[in-house]
Amino acid sequence: MQQILFFFIRNKNFLLFVLLFSTAVFLTIQSHSFHKNKIVNSSNYITGTIYSIKNNITGYFSLRNENNLLVEENARLRKHLEAYKELAISQSIDTNSLNYKYKFVSAKVINNSFSRTKNKLTINKGKQDSLTIDMGVITSKGIVGVIDNVSKKYATTQSILNTNSQINAKLKNSKHFGSLIWNTKEPNIVQLIDIPRLAPVKVGDTIITGGKSTIFPEGILIGSVLNFSQTEDKNSLVLNIQLFNDMTNLEHVFIIKNNDASEIKNLENNIENVE
Amino acid sequence: MLNNIFFINIVRFLVLVLTQVLLLNHVDFLGYINPYIYILFIIVYPITGNKSLLIFISFLLGLTIDVFSDTGGIHAGAAVFIAYLRPFILKYSFGISYQYNTVKVSNAEFGQRLLYVVSMVFIHHLVLFLLEIFNVNHILLILKSTLFSGIFSTILILSAITIFSKKSK
Numbered sequence: 001m002q003q004i005l006f007f008f009i010r011n012k013n014f015l016l017f018v019l020l021f022s023t024a025v026f027l028t029i030q031s032h033s034f035h036k037n038k039i040v041n042s043s044n045y046i047t048g049t050i051y052s053i054k055n056n057i058t059g060y061f062s063l064r065n066e067n068n069l070l071v072e073e074n075a076r077l078r079k080h081l082e083a084y085k086e087l088a089i090s091q092s093i094d095t096n097s098l099n100y101k102y103k104f105v106s107a108k109v110i111n112n113s114f115s116r117t118k119n120k121l122t123i124n125k126g127k128q129d130s131l132t133i134d135m136g137v138i139t140s141k142g143i144v145g146v147i148d149n150v151s152k153k154y155a156t157t158q159s160i161l162n163t164n165s166q167i168n169a170k171l172k173n174s175k176h177f178g179s180l181i182w183n184t185k186e187p188n189i190v191q192l193i194d195i196p197r198l199a200p201v202k203v204g205d206t207i208i209t210g211g212k213s214t215i216f217p218e219g220i221l222i223g224s225v226l227n228f229s230q231t232e233d234k235n236s237l238v239l240n241i242q243l244f245n246d247m248t249n250l251e252h253v254f255i256i257k258n259n260d261a262s263e264i265k266n267l268e269n270n271i272e273n274v275e
Numbered sequence: 276m277l278n279n280i281f282f283i284n285i286v287r288f289l290v291l292v293l294t295q296v297l298l299l300n301h302v303d304f305l306g307y308i309n310p311y312i313y314i315l316f317i318i319v320y321p322i323t324g325n326k327s328l329l330i331f332i333s334f335l336l337g338l339t340i341d342v343f344s345d346t347g348g349i350h351a352g353a354a355v356f357i358a359y360l361r362p363f364i365l366k367y368s369f370g371i372s373y374q375y376n377t378v379k380v381s382n383a384e385f386g387q388r389l390l391y392v393v394s395m396v397f398i399h400h401l402v403l404f405l406l407e408i409f410n411v412n413h414i415l416l417i418l419k420s421t422l423f424s425g426i427f428s429t430i431l432i433l434s435a436i437t438i439f440s441k442k443s444k
Contacts, residue, residue: 013326013330013359014359016327017356017358020330020331020355021355021356023334023348023351024334024337024348024349024352024406025348025352025406027341027348027351028346028347028348028349028352028406028407028409029347029409031345031347031348032347032409042343042345044342047342047343050296050297050343054297111343113300113344113345114303115307115308116346116407117407117413118407122345156345184413184416248303
């Protein structure tokens with residue numbers, strides 16, 4: 001007994017090291033799977049507050065740019081609105097009573113990373129604003145990522161610049177589907193894989209979200225084809241996509257809330273359970 | 276005196292964490308090169324200080340950085356790793372008698388100091404990027420990131436030691 005005790009005392013540094021190092025590795029592995037890093041993430045109160053303070057200061061520097069973006073988007077939306085005026089009936093509609101499938105919440109990015117292999121963003125809305133895990137995040141120009149952790153006032157988002165990210169996307173012209181992944185090389189270029197070999201692809205084609213998941217509605221912009229090549233087994237194409245978004249200076253984002261998400265999920269779970 | 280050292284270490288901890296997460300994590304030199312200066316805490320920790328305590332504080336330090344940058348436990352792991360190896364690196368760079376003749380990192384010979392800082396920084400960065408990328412297929416990316424970030428961090432840490440050391444004459 002005494003010897004065991006001596007052993008522990010003599011090797012206490014080594015044992016402490018092994019214990020703490022395995023904890024760190026455990027946390028790392030856990031953070032590699034989506035939804036699972038509940039403990040270590042920047043959506044908690046302290047980090048959220050510190051990032052908010054920082055953002056309040058640095059936010060002023062990009063105001064001019066942000067204003068331009070908003071004006072551009074306003075102009076585009078106004079154009080859309082004009083087109084609908086022709087079609088719409090003249091009577092006024094109570095917009096609250098309409099049953100929208102998607103709702104949008106605006107938020108501000110308070111921390112952004114793009115230089116690592118598993119990038120995350122922190123935004124300043126949380127459970128208070130009825131955000132939950134698995135909601136899509138976009139800007140007026142294109143997609144940004146998917147929410148993976150929420151606290152009361154903040155949420156973290158798994159960026160599309162993350163090796164764990166996999167988003168359903170398609171070619172706008174030919175409707176061929178594929179998965180959007182990132183090969184960690186360039187922060188504004190992502191890859192679209194699993195596109196059939198025979199799909200008609202041209203450089204400059206637009207890529208949009210596919211709408212096969214409950215996260216993003218169909219038709220949200222992603223980027224344009226930069227170049228493409230065949231995979232080694234010659235069965236499918238790999239497309240390099242230049243993102244419309246500049247992922248390195250995100251400021252204002254929208255979170256998409258799918259009102260039917262829980263219904264669809266339930267249905268799908270039921271089917272799986274029966275099997 | 277004891278309180279003074281305690282206080283200095285707490286301030287150092289907070290200042291390094293805030294500098295790291297608010298400033299240096301966003302440098303992104305050439306797209307992906309970031310310096311990691313927070314290990315300065317482990318480097319300048321008193322040589323005769325309690326080793327178990329250092330390992331524990333290093334874990335907390337790394338974990339704090341991890342919480343801020345959403346990286347799981349990679350900084351905690353790398354920090355604990357060099358905190359544990361520190362006595363060996365000290366012996367290797369300052370000679371076997373480092374414990375007795377009260378060497379201070381800030382007034383050691385430049386060659387010895389460089390060897391010590393470079394070893395600490397590169398071991399830390401290697402473990403850090405191994406844990407972050409977690410894929411042997413990307414070994415080239417791991418080595419490249421380690422090299423470039425390592426050079427950047429070493430320069431910053433050596434300058435910080437020079438600037439903040441008290442003149443002992």
